[in-house]
Amino acid sequence: xxxxxxxxxxxxxxxxxxxxxxxxxxxxxxxxxxxxxxxxxxxxxxxxxxxxxxxxxxxxxxxxxxxxxxxxxxxxxxxxxxxxxxx
Amino acid sequence: xxxxxxxxxxxxxxxxxxxxxxxxxxxxxxxxxxxxxxxxxxxxxxxxxxxxxxxxxxxxxxxxxxxxxxxxxxxxxxxxxxxxxxx
DNA sequence: GTACATTTGTTCGTATGTATA
DNA sequence: GTATACATACGAACAAATGTA
Numbered sequence: 182x183x184x185x186x187x188x189x190x191x192x193x194x195x196x197x198x199x200x201x202x203x204x205x206x207x208x209x210x211x212x213x214x215x216x217x218x219x220x221x222x223x224x225x226x227x228x229x230x231x232x233x234x235x236x237x238x239x240x241x242x243x244x245x246x247x248x249x250x251x252x253x254x255x256x257x258x259x260x261x262x263x264x265x266x267x268x
Numbered sequence: 269x270x271x272x273x274x275x276x277x278x279x280x281x282x283x284x285x286x287x288x289x290x291x292x293x294x295x296x297x298x299x300x301x302x303x304x305x306x307x308x309x310x311x312x313x314x315x316x317x318x319x320x321x322x323x324x325x326x327x328x329x330x331x332x333x334x335x336x337x338x339x340x341x342x343x344x345x346x347x348x349x350x351x352x353x354x355x
Numbered sequence: 356g357t358a359c360a361t362t363t364g365t366t367c368g369t370a371t372g373t374a375t376a
Numbered sequence: 377g378t379a380t381a382c383a384t385a386c387g388a389a390c391a392a393a394t395g396t397a
Contacts, residue, residue, distance in 0.1 A: 201384060227362060238386045243363085259363055260393035288380060314366065325382040330367090346367060348390080 194235050202237055206245035209235075214254055214265055225255055225263040281322050289324055293332035296322075301341055301352055312342055312350040 192209050194202055210226075213219045226234065231242035246263055249255045257263040279296050281289055297313075300306045313321070318329035333350055336342045344350040 203384080229362075240387085241385060244384095257363075260361090261395090262362065290380080316366080327383090328381060331380090344367080346389080349366065 194237065203241045203244035204248065206231065206235055206237060206242065207248040210245065210249060211252075211254060214249075219265050221265045221267045223265055225249075225265060227262060281324065290328045290331035291335065293318065293322055293324060293329065294335040297332065297336060298339075298341060301336075306352050308352045308354045310352055312336075312352060314349065 192212070194205050194209075196202075198205060210219070219225060225246065228239055228242045228246070231237065231245070232239050235242070237245075246255065246257065250257055250263070254266055255263050256266055279300070281292050281296075283289075285292060297306065306312060312333065315326055315329045315333070318324065318332070319326050322329070324332075333342065333344070337344055337350070341353055342350050343353050
């Protein structure tokens, strides 16, 4: 079959995974960007969405976004939102 | 010369100093209060600032501030900040 | 123009787990 | 065993700017 044998991440937080939750979430979002599910110039899910959808605290969500920001994948505009970087 | 021969603390944590880090940090902040660098009714540096500036964990920063609070040098207002006491 | 909701920024309280001296 | 220290993670509250009805 034509399905990739590299199974995609479930896009869920695994509480048994020793990897910190904020890094797991950063990896999930990074994957969505790389797969084009999150598009440049489009807003990232808000912090409160991440909180509700992934079941993490706001601090953890913020930290995940911070990782992506440090990697240049997203840009945050205060009081507006965080957007996927161009390029 | 007129410079005091009591050398001021470098306002840095000394990892070789057997004195606990939280007590060193408390002493640094106490010195800043006594020298008037931190003024009554003005906010103390935030926990996150102390974490970043002195390279300590949040728990350690909190313990340092706790010491000052126990000594009546500062007052903490929940969700607001910690302030240098008057008097 | 006003009121409200949304979103990020910031701060504080608390708890757990791990490591080290 | 105790004290110290760090990293992680939860929750809560308030401020400020923005967008919209």
